[in-house]
Amino acid sequence: KAGVTQTPRYLIKTRGQQVTLSCSPISGHRSVSWYQQTPGQGLQFLFEYFSETQRNKGNFPGRFSGRQFSNSRSEMNVSTLELGDSALYLCASSLEGLHLPTDTQYFGPGTRLTVL
Amino acid sequence: AQSVTQLDSHVSVSEGTPVLLRCNYSSSYSPSLFWYVQHPNKGLQLLLKYTSAATLVKGINGFEAEFKKSETSFHLTKPSAHMSDAAEYFCVVSDQSNYQLIWGAGTKLIIKP
Numbered sequence: 001k002a003g004v005t006q007t008p009r010y011l012i013k014t015r016g017q018q019v020t021l022s023c024s025p026i027s028g029h030r031s032v033s034w035y036q037q038t039p040g041q042g043l044q045f046l047f048e049y050f051s052e053t054q055r056n057k058g059n060f061p062g063r064f065s066g067r068q069f070s071n072s073r074s075e076m077n078v079s080t081l082e083l084g085d086s087a088l089y090l091c092a093s094s095l096e097g098l099h100l101p102t103d104t105q106y107f108g109p110g111t112r113l114t115v116l
Numbered sequence: 117a118q119s120v121t122q123l124d125s126h127v128s129v130s131e132g133t134p135v136l137l138r139c140n141y142s143s144s145y146s147p148s149l150f151w152y153v154q155h156p157n158k159g160l161q162l163l164l165k166y167t168s169a170a171t172l173v174k175g176i177n178g179f180e181a182e183f184k185k186s187e188t189s190f191h192l193t194k195p196s197a198h199m200s201d202a203a204e205y206f207c208v209v210s211d212q213s214n215y216q217l218i219w220g221a222g223t224k225l226i227i228k229p
Contacts, residue, residue, distance in 0.1 A: 101210035107161070
């Protein structure tokens with residue numbers, strides 16, 4: 001089975017712009033979660049989508065949004081970029097998602113976003 | 117609320133010697149606990165998970181962890197370090213109150229030749 005894929009791998013944007021990141025989960029997985037990873041804050045949960053519905057959301061401003069399509073692929077959008085949004089954005093897929101504590105999350109390689 | 121503390125930000129060992137990465141957790145529920153590894157410029161990979169079955173959990177690449185409820189610990193060990201083990205390791209607890217994963221700050225494992 002192919003793993004979780006994320007595109008693009010690297011992105012450079014300027015302040016005020018918006019960006020869309022894409023995540024393709026493992027075939028058959030219905031849950032996609034997004035995380036932001038920075039050296040200072042570590043890994044922080046953004047949101048989880050399950051069967052096209054946002055099921056859970058972390059403590060991020062409304063500039064961060066996402067969606068999931070019927071084939072379980074997910075996109076994450078950040079509007080009005082700020083310097084502090086520079087980070088590695090990781091997505092993870094799983095069969096049943098975070099509501100099942102024992103479910104294993106499989107991570108993609110991430111998208112490195114740099115905001116200038 | 118659940119929380120997880122990785123007691124060392126960096127651990128340095130010589131190749132062939134044992135590895136110990138320490139993790140303490142706080143949980144109101146019977147927790148699910150995980151260890152993930154992240155190699156440079158790569159995504160996160162699950163090493164092992166504890167889900168209230170056996171307290172000694174074996175994972176990939178020779179790693180194992182022991183769940184100790186009385187000590188609220190879930191330390192990761194490996195008998196003999198290999199150069200390829202150099203990476204960052206994350207201890208994670210599943211927060212069943214809000215269905216999120218709570219991540220430790222990470223421990224960078226350095227292997228000396």
